[in-house]
Amino acid sequence: MSKSIEAESRPNWWAMRPWRQIQTNLREIDMMDINAEQFVADLQEFKATSVLLNAAGIIASYPTKLPFQFQSPFLQGDSLQDIIEACHKADIVVTARTDFSKVRRPVYEQHPEWAYKSVQGNIVDYNGDVHVCLNSDYQQDYAIEIIRELLTTHDFDGIFFNMGGYQVKDYSYNYHGICQCDNCQRKFKAMFDLPLPIKEDMKDPVFRKYKVFKNITLQEHSKRIYDAITSINPNLLISNNLNQRSVYRQESNTAIARSLPHWQYDASDNTKFVLGSYKPMISLNTTVDFIDYQYRHVAVSPHQQELRLYQNLTNGGGLDYYLIGRLDNHEDKSGYERIKKAFHYHAEHQDEYKDITSRSTIALLRGPDGSTSEYQGWFRFLAENHYMFDAIMVPVAAEVPWDKFKAVIVPDYQAISDELARKLDAFAEEGGIVISVSRGGFSDDTYERRSSPALKCLGIERVNEIVEDMTSSCFKLTDKTGFSRFPVTDLAYIDGSYIYADYEDKVEKHLSLIPPHMFGPPERCYYTLVTDHPGFTVNPYGKGKGIFIPWRPGSLFHRQGHTNTIDLIADLLEHTAGLKRIxxxxxxxxxxxxxxxxxxxxxxxxxxxxxxxxxxxxxxxxxxxxxxxxxxxxxxxxxxxxxxxxxxxxxxxxxxxxxxxxxxxxxxxxxxxxxx
Incomplete structure (x- = not known):
């Protein structure tokens, strides 16, 4: 094998390179006539410094000796090793794309115990590719054999794992449910002495334990893969593996059936949470060229792709572009010009993007168990009022330094650990501002409901009732001090849930709740009751304060987008919290x-x-x-x-x-x- 550019001799070599990556998601037929020199020349037109290409797993894009890896029958063009060597001559690093979520049907027939099983006992066979379970011997052991063969026969610089974890949907987005295979049943029973749940329901205590089970087994598997790869090559880049803080890669994409609106800050969001949570990890958020799985040959708007790339750069990340097939035979090149423009800009100024850190003063908590709509609403509150903020993943938030932050926002993130709750309280006590929305911290990190909210800094004595439907409710601005954006408006509207609670005596209450009232016919459209239940509260706590918002303005704004909501939160951030913005x-x-x-x-x-x-x-x-x-x-x-x-x-x-x-x-x- 040829020597790779840096990976065999320099630990953490990825930190020294500028990242402009292209993923050519090669189809089987692309290997029939692939030409290594042309492949590299196409990458150089974009000034790419890295390429990600298909290598192993479902289909081997190289001659394999392993009996349970299906070898592509289309290997007539230049070999993977030829392509790697040509890339290295051009100073382009090469990452192997692997996918161990499925096996071809003939492999399944020899090892049916590897397959995912639905509640009905069915497998998922999608175009002859059978879904396999994370807990099967295939993903736990045989995948490592494939990785070993790949990395000892090819001089890859890195490896990327596609569709990892617990897959419950197919490419048509059909939902098949929680895996019920013997491996999952055995492991779950060993951990909790319980049968597997049969549906995803957070009200079910067994399902809540299943979520813990998934977290634990995923971490174990990640460590197992990390140990296996580093035993082969300790300097190989392993994408998205938190045991190795190298590169975290994800996607900005679209889907035909996805609920609207499009998340216009998708690339900014993805970049922010990586750099806010996992530094010194490099963020590579790819702009997906195509519209959806079903339309992989037709590109989204060139302007959308360009916006994603500049959002990456704006928030401290690298550049990444992902298309189906090769650059030379792609049938919709409409995005190329604008993608090249962004790549060329970065190539010209790449030194300016080395060793930079955000000057953010606000942390917005984010994570897999939070309310996406509430989080996205708060992302917009901050971005559109030009506050400097980082996004931090809840699972690591207790480990990340908060020294630079003036405020931390918990946007209806219910399941937080005791450790993180203590850190939030200590942050407020030492002079910071904690803004907690709705049920933030009402559950622990095993998803069990606490008897009382975890955050002492909020000054909540007890929660009396959570009403889920507050349709037609409003808040009355009885005192407009600090609400400069409401000179002629006396009301802010509310929808969704509201938390009725008792508060400590020192807690300041702001706004007055008008509960659901008549809204039709017009002759009877008026309210008769203004309560003392607040729109938000402020609790002095040590040198700082805790601000509690007992409803969900972020979800409301994300869904409806009325300025009545963002103006209210803007005044809260500026006047009540006293935060500075651009x-x-x-x-x-x-x-x-x-x-x-x-x-x-x-x-x-x-x-x-x-x-x-x-x-x-x-x-x-x-x-x-x-x-x-x-x-x-x-x-x-x-x-x-x-x-x-x-x-x-x-x-x-x-x-x-x-x-x-x-x-x-x-x-x-x-x-x-x-x-x-």
Whole structure:
């Protein structure tokens, strides 16, 4: 085998490289006439530094000697090793894409015990590919044999695992339920002495234990794979493995049946939570070229793809593009021009993106067990009011330093550990602000309901009742102090759930709940009762405070998007919490983020114009002119230079009283301003 670029000799080599990756998701037929030199030349047109390509698992894209790995019958073109060697000559690293979630039908027939089993005892056979279970000997042991063969016969620099974990849907999104195979039954009984649950229901205590079971077995499997790979090559990059903080790769994609609206901050969100939670891990969030599984040959809007790439850069990540087939034979190249533009920009300025860290002052908690809509609503509250924030995954939040944060937001994240609850209380006691929404911390990390809320800093004495349907309710702004965005509006509307609670005497109550009242016919559309139940509370706690919001404004805003909701939260953040944001005349449609070089030599201000997101379509953004942006700037000396990396022009600026104002003549899609 040829020597790889760096992986065999340099530990953590991935941290030293700029990341511009392309995934060519090679089909079987692409190997019939693949040409290594052409393959590399196509990558070089994009200035790619990394490529991810199909190698092993469901189908081996190389001659395999293993009896239970199905070898592709189309290996007539250049070999995988030829492609790897050509890439290495061009200083392009190569990651092997593997998929151990399925086996071909002939393999299943020899090992039926490897298969996933539904509640009805059925397997999932999708086009001759049979789903296999994570707990089967195939994924636990035989996959490691395949990995060993692959890595000892090919000089890959990294490895990526597609569709890992517990798969319960097929490519048509048919749901097949919790796996009931003998392996799962045996392991679950050994862990909890219980039979497997047959449906996903958080009200079922057995299902709650099953979620714990999945977490434990996934962590064990991840460690097992990590140990196996590092025993073969200790310097091989293992994507998404938290035992090795190398590269975390995920997707911004679309799906025909997915509920709308599109999550317009998808790439920003994915990048933020990786860098906020797993540093020094590199975030690679790929823009998926195609519309959905069923339409892999037709691309989404080029403007949507370009927006995703610049959102990655804006929030400190690398660039990644994913298409079906090869670059040369792809049948919809409409995205190529704009993708190349972003890749070329990064190639020209890649040194500016090394060793940077966000200057965020707010942490927004995120995780697999939270309310997605509540989280996304709060993401929008912060982004569209230009607050600097990081997203942090709940499972590691207790381990991440919070020194730079002024506030931590818990957006209806119910299942948090005692350790994290103590850290949140300590954060408030030491002078921070904790904003907890709805049922945040009402359950422990094994999904069991607590007898009382975990967060002492909120000042909740007891929860009396949770009403799930508050249709037609409002909050009355009886005192408008601190609500500058409501000069002629006296009400804020509420929908969804509300928590009736008793509070400690020192807790300040704000807003007054108008409970559900008549809304038809118009002649009887009025309320007669204004209660003392609050829209939010503030509890002084040590040197800081806890703010409790007993309803779900994020879910409401994510679903409906009315300014009545975002204005209320904007006033809460600005006046009640006293948080500082990026100021100026930026539109809410402009995302802003501020990063600093770790050596303090410069700062990087990014602006992304999201105005092209119109309804469910992504068009070119509407250019904006004569912008002024004011950021915190605490250095004693004024900067020597404020320069656009996009236009190459120096921008007019002024600095005083701990802030820096920059005049930006125009903004199309993306701006990057270096302050040094």
């Amino acid at each position: 100021e100026g005349n930026l539109s809410p449609m402009v995302e802003a983020a501020l990063f600093a070089k770790e050596d303090g030599s410069s700062e990087l201000l990014h602006l992304v114009n999201g105005s092209g997101h119109f309804g469910v379509t992504f068009y070119a953004p509407v250019p904006m002119y004569n912008l002024e942006v004011t950021i915190p700037y605490d250095k004693e000396q004024k900067p020597q230079s404020v320069k656009s990396l996009v236009t190459g022009k120096d921008y007019e600026f002024s600095a005083d009283s701990g802030s820096l104002s920059v005049k930006v003549p125009s903004l199309e899609l993306f701006e990057a301003i270096k302050i040094s």
